[in-house]
Structures are given as C-alpha cells and as structure tokens.
Amino acid sequence: MRELLKLNKELCLLFGPSGYEDRVSQRIKELIAPYRLENSELFSDKVGNLFYHIPRENAPRLMINAHMDEVGFMVTSINEDGSLKFGGVGGFDNIILPSKRVVCENGLNGVILSKPVHLLSKNERSSPVEMDSLCIDIGAESKKEAEEHVSIGDYFTFDLPYVEFGEGLICSKALDDRLGCAVMVRLIMEIKEKHLDVPYDLYFAFTCREELGYSACFGASERIKPDYGIIIESKAVSDIYGVDEERQVASLGEGGVISYADRGTIYSRELIEHIMALCDKKEIKYQVNKFVSGGNDSANIQKSAGGAKVSVISSASRYIHSSSNVIHKNDMKSIYQAVYAVLTDENPLK
Amino acid sequence: MTQLKERLRALCSISTVSGFELAQGCVLTDEEKASLDEIKVDKMGNLILVKKSKKQGAKKLMLDAHLDIIGFMVTEICEKGFLRVVNIGGLDTRVLPATHVTINGKEKLFGVITSTPPHLRTGESKVPKIEDLFIDTGMSKEKLEEIVSIGDTASFSPIFTPLLNNYVSGVGLDDKSCACAILDFLCSVDSEKLEYDVYAILSVQEEVGRGGPARVAFELDPDIAIITDVNFAKQEGVSSEESIQCGKGPSVDISSLCDRRLTKNIIKLFKENSLEHQIICEAGRTGTNNECISISAQGIRTAVLSLPLKSMHTPSEVVRLEDIKALSRAFELIATAKEEL
Numbered sequence: 062m063r064e065l066l067k068l069n070k071e072l073c074l075l076f077g078p079s080g081y082e083d084r085v086s087q088r089i090k091e092l093i094a095p096y097r098l099e100n101s102e103l104f105s106d107k108v109g110n111l112f113y114h115i116p117r118e119n120a121p122r123l124m125i126n127a128h129m130d131e132v133g134f135m136v137t138s139i140n141e142d143g144s145l146k147f148g149g150v151g152g153f154d155n156i157i158l159p160s161k162r163v164v165c166e167n168g169l170n171g172v173i174l175s176k177p178v179h180l181l182s183k184n185e186r187s188s189p190v191e192m193d194s195l196c197i198d199i200g201a202e203s204k205k206e207a208e209e210h211v212s213i214g215d216y217f218t219f220d221l222p223y224v225e226f227g228e229g230l231i232c233s234k235a236l237d238d239r240l241g242c243a244v245m246v247r248l249i250m251e252i253k254e255k256h257l258d259v260p261y262d263l264y265f266a267f268t269c270r271e272e273l274g275y276s277a278c279f280g281a282s283e284r285i286k287p288d289y290g291i292i293i294e295s296k297a298v299s300d301i302y303g304v305d306e307e308r309q310v311a312s313l314g315e316g317g318v319i320s321y322a323d324r325g326t327i328y329s330r331e332l333i334e335h336i337m338a339l340c341d342k343k344e345i346k347y348q349v350n351k352f353v354s355g356g357n358d359s360a361n362i363q364k365s366a367g368g369a370k371v372s373v374i375s376s377a378s379r380y381i382h383s384s385s386n387v388i389h390k391n392d393m394k395s396i397y398q399a400v401y402a403v404l405t406d407e408n409p410l411k
Numbered sequence: 412m413t414q415l416k417e418r419l420r421a422l423c424s425i426s427t428v429s430g431f432e433l434a435q436g437c438v439l440t441d442e443e444k445a446s447l448d449e450i451k452v453d454k455m456g457n458l459i460l461v462k463k464s465k466k467q468g469a470k471k472l473m474l475d476a477h478l479d480i481i482g483f484m485v486t487e488i489c490e491k492g493f494l495r496v497v498n499i500g501g502l503d504t505r506v507l508p509a510t511h512v513t514i515n516g517k518e519k520l521f522g523v524i525t526s527t528p529p530h531l532r533t534g535e536s537k538v539p540k541i542e543d544l545f546i547d548t549g550m551s552k553e554k555l556e557e558i559v560s561i562g563d564t565a566s567f568s569p570i571f572t573p574l575l576n577n578y579v580s581g582v583g584l585d586d587k588s589c590a591c592a593i594l595d596f597l598c599s600v601d602s603e604k605l606e607y608d609v610y611a612i613l614s615v616q617e618e619v620g621r622g623g624p625a626r627v628a629f630e631l632d633p634d635i636a637i638i639t640d641v642n643f644a645k646q647e648g649v650s651s652e653e654s655i656q657c658g659k660g661p662s663v664d665i666s667s668l669c670d671r672r673l674t675k676n677i678i679k680l681f682k683e684n685s686l687e688h689q690i691i692c693e694a695g696r697t698g699t700n701n702e703c704i705s706i707s708a709q710g711i712r713t714a715v716l717s718l719p720l721k722s723m724h725t726p727s728e729v730v731r732l733e734d735i736k737a738l739s740r741a742f743e744l745i746a747t748a749k750e751e752l
Binding site: 171 | 491501503508511521525526527538543545547548572573577578643646648723725727
C-alpha cells in the first residue's frame with residue numbers, strides 16, 4: 062500500500078495533459094524497466110501509448126488499461142498586457158477555474174485571474190464563469206515579454222499541492238487517471254517480485270488523449286485485439302452533503318466502483334460477474350454504480366478490432382477534472398486487490 | 412526584493428480572518444519586533460507598532476493597513492465531515508469551488524470546497540450560493556467534532572507563488588501587501604531621521620466594515636494619518652477608469668473624504684523626490700479605513716495611498732513587489748519630511 066501511494070503521488074505530480082503524455086510515459090517506462098520479465102515486451106506505439114506485454118500462448122488475451130493524460134489548458138493567444146488566453150484540453154466545469162494556480166510545460170507558474178467581485182455587474186454576478194473571460198497571468202507586462210517565455214500552443218496544467226487529508230483521503234490534480242497508472246505499475250512490479258503466473262496473454266496499456274473523447278486507446282486496442290478489457294479509471298461522484306442520494310453515484314471509501322452501464326458502454330455481464338464473484342470470495346470491497354453517467358475508454362476497447370468484453374473498476378472521485386480531485390486511499394487499494402485477484406485467478410476466464 | 416518577498420510570505424502564511432486577527436499567533440518576526448520602540452494590542456485586537464522620533468515634541472504620524480483577511484466561519488458540522496460555512500467579508504462564490512482551505516480548529520485542518528459536477532447538479536442555480544457550498548474535510552462527523560467547533564474560522568490555504576518580474580500571487584495580499592510595506596519601512600528607517608513619532612496600526616475588521624482602527628485613532632489623535640489599502644489593478648475585464656496599474660508605484664487617492672491639503676502636499680513630496688506614483692480619483696467614499704479614521708476624535712487629517720492588486724478577494728491575488736517597496740519609500744518620505752504636510 063505504501064509503495065502504491067508513493068507511486069500515485071509521483072505520477073500525479075507529473076505534467077501530462079492530453080497530447081503531452083511524454084513525461085508520464087517516460088517515467089512509467091523507467092519505473093517498469095527493472096521489473097521486466099525475460100520474455101516480456103515494453104514499447105510505445107507511434108501515437109505515444111505505452112505497452113507492457115507478458116505473452117502466454119493458448120490463453121485468452123487480457124488488456125488492463127489506464128490513461129496517462131490529465132485535463133489541462135492550451136495557450137490560444139497572448140493579450141497586449143502579457144496575459145494569456147487559453148482553451149480547455151478536456152472537459153471542464155468552468156466553475157473550478159478562477160483563481161487556481163497553474164504551471165506551464167516549461168515550469169513557469171501562473172494564476173488564472175478573475176475579475177474582482179466588487180466590480181462585477183449584477184448580471185455577471187449571477188452568470189457562470191465563461192472560459193473566454195479568463196486569462197492566465199504569468200507576471201509578464203507585455204505581449205512581447207510574454208512571448209519570450211510562452212508560445213501559442215504551449216500547455217498548462219493545474220498546480221496545487223498533493224495533499225493527504227482527513228481520514229484516508231487524497232486531494233490532487235490528475236488523480237484521473239494517474240491512480241490507474243499507479244495501480245498498473247505496482248501490479249507489474251508485484252508480478253515480478255512474487256513470480257506470479259498470470260493465466261492470460263496479458264497487456265498493460267498506458268494510453269493517451271482520453272480526456273478529449275477521441276482517445277488513442279482505440280488504436281491501442283486495435284493493436285492488442287483483446288478478448289477481455291479491464292479499465293482502471295476515476296469516476297465522477299458527488300457524495301457530498303446536501304446532494305440527493307440517487308445523484309451521488311457512488312461513495313468514497315466503499316471500494317472500487319463497478320458499472321453495469323455508463324453513457325459510453327454497456328459492460329460485459331459475464332466479466333462483471335466474474336470480477337464480483339472473485340471479490341466476494343476474497344473479501345475485497347467493491348460497490349456498484351448507482352447512476353448512469355460519464356464514460357471512459359471502455360467504449361473504445363469494446364468496439365475495437367473484433368470487439369472485446371469489458372469491465373471498468375473506478376475510484377470514486379469528488380471534484381473530478383479540477384485542481385483538487387478527491388479520492389479515498391482504501392478505494393485505490395481495493396481496486397488494486399480486485400485486479401490482482403483477476404491476475405492470480407485459479408479459474409480464469411476462457 | 413528577496414527580503415521583502417520573504418516578509419510578505421511570512422505575513423501571508425498566518426490566517427488572520429476578520430475578528431480573529433491574532434488568534435493564530437503573532438504576525439511579527441523577531442527582526443520586526445526589534446526595530447520597534449513599543450508594541451501594543453488594544454481591546455479590539457488592533458496591533459499598534461510604535462517607532463519614535465529622536466526629536467523633542469515630534470508630531471504624531473499614524474499609518475494604517477488592515478491585517479484582517481476575508482474567510483469563512485463554521486456554522487454547522489454535517490454528516491460525512493462536511494462543514495457548512497458563512498462568508499466573512501466579500502467573497503465571490505464563483506471562485507470558490509475546488510479551492511483549498513485551512514480550518515482553524517483545535518488543530519489546523521486541510522479542507523477543499525465542494526463542487527458538484529454539472530450532470531449531477533440539481534436545481535436551477537448556475538452560480539453557487541455560499542449555502543450550496545461546503546468544506547470537505549474527509550473526516551467522520553464524530554472525529555471532526557473533536558477538532559472543529561461552530562464559530563471556528565477558515566481561510567484560503569496560504570499558497571504563495573512567485574511569478575515573473577517580481578510579481579507574487581497569494582492569499583490575503585489585500586491588505587498584507589500594505590502591512591508588509593509598513594513593516595519594511597519600520598525596519599529600514601533610521602529613527603534619527605524621523606520627523607514624526609510613527610504609530611503604525613495593523614488594524615482589524617476592515618473586510619467586514621466595522622471600523623477597526625477608529626478607536627485607536629480616537630485615543631491617539633494623530634496630526635496626520637495615512638491609510639493604505641489595495642486598489643483594483645488593470646487586468647483583463649477591468650477598465651482603465653476603474654483601476655490603477657501594477658508596476659507604476661502606489662496611487663494617491665484624491666477623495667472628498669481625505670484632507671485636500673495633505674493629499675496635495677504628499678503628491679508634491681513624491682514629485683520632488685521622484686517617487687513613481689499614480690493618481691486615482693474617488694469622488695465619494697474611498698472604501699477604505701479612511702472613512703472611519705477621518706471622522707475620529709475631533710476629526711483627523713487623512714490621506715489614502717493604495718497598492719495595485721489584481722484579482723482582489725480571490726485565493727490568487729497578484730501584486731508586484733516593486734510597488735510594495737515604493738510604498739515603503741513613500742512612508743519614509745512622509746515620515747522624514749521637514750516641511751509641513
């Protein structure tokens with residue numbers, strides 16, 4: 062658990078918005094390298110997806126997937142006063158943008174300015190924040206000066222501290238989906254350390270550009286052509302005081318969230334029930350998604366090549382797509398245990 | 412500038428929510444304490460810093476910067492460790508979701524302000540009201556009740572970020588930038604050169620409009636008082652008419668509620684000493700402590716100096732250190748002026 066948390070923190074703090082996953086991919090490669098099995102393959106494809114393959118003949122092919130990218134911003138123009146206009150990379154609720162600290166790919170800090178409350182018109186006060194009314198201030202005093210540091214097309218991401226707080230919670234940017242990456246890296250390490258004999262032709266796929274909806278995972282699964290896909294994700298929930306029970310979706314600390322359906326996928330009943338039975342047997346906590354919402358790379362894996370049977374195990378996440386995603390440590394552990402159970406299954410899927 | 416930056420960082424690291432300014436400990440460093448003749452705290456909590464002139468019968472100069480910052484007060488401890496809060500001072504609820512806060516309970520707790528994703532929201536309101544927002548502490552209600560009580564305060568977590576050109580972004584730069592200028596002035600000025608006995612007030616409850624320093628001014632009855640606060644800096648969406656500019660020094664506010672002669676003499680003094688400054692006109696109220704100080708005692712001659720600040724009342728206010736340094740220099744010019752102001 063401690064190793065998993067350490068990996069999670071390191072990966073969350075890396076810079077990696079959709080389309081700029083290089084640093085995350087590079088670091089994951091370094092982390093995996095010492096744990097490679099002799100017959101394994103570790104490689105990236107032409108669009109940046111990273112694969113770790115442990116081949117096994119005459120066994121069903123299983124793809125475990127998490128995406129490396131996080132939501133971020135791209136500089137779209139530079140104002141005369143040196144502030145930066147930006148577009149969203151990935152989906153945002155604009156409400157979480159104003160006044161957050163951000164960081165550029167070159168390490169330069171900025172903050173998202175917002176107009177002082179004192180100067181808002183009545184109409185502005187009652188209107189939600191629009192992204193095009195916001196800009197990033199890096200401290201540059203003119204367009205010319207800003208251009209010495211930043212170019213149009215440069216990426217920014219949120220930059221607030223990674224905090225462990227309360228009773229077992231974590232608050233950070235990019236938990237969606239670095240927590241999935243951390244779980245996968247830790248599994249890869251454990252396979253080596255414990256000499257696990259996995260009964261599948263096993264692929265771990267760390268994929269790109271999930272946050273934009275045109276995910277590079279599609280190509281990854283075209284390559285792999287899996288029989289089964291298990292996606293480790295982060296799921297938007299709102300188990301917040303005052304929110305109607307049925308709209309809370311799932312609760313932090315109650316285990317990995319298994320969905321029967323979301324906006325993108327109707328999941329494989331066979332695979333879901335197999336995972337649930339394993340969890341029941343091993344007394345691993347899980348919960349079932351109570352509200353059909355969101356979507357993830359499952360949709361891509363399911364529809365790729367000859368089609369695949371897919372299931373998702375998500376970490377319930379409050380304030381997703383913000384500077385401050387909140388998850389429960391124990392859920393990450395439960396997800397880890399559930400996938401571990403699949404990989405060490407005595408009665409594997411056919 | 413490094414020293415000034417560190418002084419500002421230290422000041423901003425302490426939560427001084429209105430009405431609870433000194434509840435989280437002393438805001439002064441040892442160096443700052445050592446530079447003063449006297450430090451007093453009055454019944455309201457105003458921190459009074461005295462540095463005397465060596466001259467016999469020196470007049471009294473009062474400087475005011477408010478120490479309090481906007482924040483929250485806990486009104487209910489809810490299930491699953493969520494805190495219901497009210498605002499202390501003018502908060503823009505549009506900037507709050509997903510913001511990090513520090514709760515001043517029996518111990519300091521981290522919290523994050525809630526935000527419900529659009530597809531899971533109910534109700535019509537597009538802009539959250541303070542009653543729709545909670546602080547998520549990640550604790551059980553029972554555990555939380557051991558640490559936090561109703562009435563405890565919270566404020567934005569003190570994230571301090573240097574930007575280019577000696578700009579810094581942080582929490583409570585309104586009005587700690589001005590307090591920082593005062594402390595910088597008090598630490599650097601040679602009391603041999605002071606023409607006035609300086610009474611610097613780091614005052615309370617400005618953000619809730621309660622006239623914190625009025626009583627101090629009454630008792631002190633200074634010959635002149637300089638009120639310093641932040642003012643809106645030009646930024647995207649803010650017009651030039653309603654703002655001053657970062658990097659152009661402090662502004663002298665011309666207002667009907669300030670002393671006309673004092674204001675003019677200060678502008679003259681700045682010009683003669685080539686101190687870069689700006690002028691802003693506030694035909695009516697200045698929206699600062701000037702209003703309560705000027706009518707204190709039998710009336711007090713006041714002037715207002717402002718520092719340009721971007722994104723006021725957010726967790727990422729932005730100020731330029733050179734402007735703070737220039738304000739410190741402005742205090743020095745005033746406090747050492749031989750001619751009558």
